[in-house]
Amino acid sequence: MTKRVKITLTVVLLFVIGLAIPSYSWTKSNIKRIDRFYNSRLSPVIMIPGSSATENRFDGLVRKLNQSKRGVKHSLLKVKVWNDGRITYNGTINTNDNEPVIVIGFENNHDGYSNIKKQAKMVNAAFEELQRKYNFNNFKGLGHSNGGLVYTAFIEKYLNNYDVDLKRLMTIGTPYNFTETSSKNKTEMLADFIANRSKIPKSLAMYSVAGTLTYDSDELVPDASVSAGKYIYQNQARHYTETTVTGEDAQHSDLPTNDEVVALVNEHVLNRQNQNRRRG
Incomplete structure (x- = not known):
């Protein structure tokens, strides 16, 4: 074997080793991340406020939920998505809390279908960052x-991009047909939601x-508009229930x-194990 061949083989061997080391390191790191994902006990409740409201909208609800909760209380993490794409945080998730509340608010919290689509995109940006940071594999929703x-816009356009299970969703006073009082007069938004159900x-x-x-009505949203949600979710979701x-x-x-709504959140949104503790 000539000296040139030896040098060439040595260079090739070093090159292969150089590729193998970072590849091994990446594989090992990726396996750890996948293991953390599938074994994660974290199951947050992610809440979204309505138009003109801020990330502080659910402070009273969380306070009431914690009053009736034994053991570890729900942490409260507030996330705000700004118009320039920044995402800021206020609060923390306690290390022993498997069911924290995360509220996502927006700088652009205005009404209208065009803004709702923009806000859904903002939710997606925040959700991607939250899921990467906290590595949860399931969550519950409240709007x-x-x-x-x-x-609804986030679920239909973005949720399928994630290997994450939305277990339960509760919407409260949601005007699925805006101010229309007849399902025969479907708004563009409702028609789109039905088309993408x-x-x-x-x-x-x-x-x-x-x-x-x-x-x-509740003095703002017609009951018929709330009820229009059935045209989106009923016979598509596993379970659909309307409550007044x-x-x-x-x-x-x-x-x-x-208080009735707080009881419904306790019963239908939060994890069953927490409910059992309250009854015990």
């Missing part, structure tokens, strides 16, 4: 008012809650802290 519309996970348990003060709450606290802005 108040237009927050339920943002959730096949993207909704068939394993999803969906709960829609309406408030009534005047028998047909009444009384003095059934006004639209009061719904997130309405």
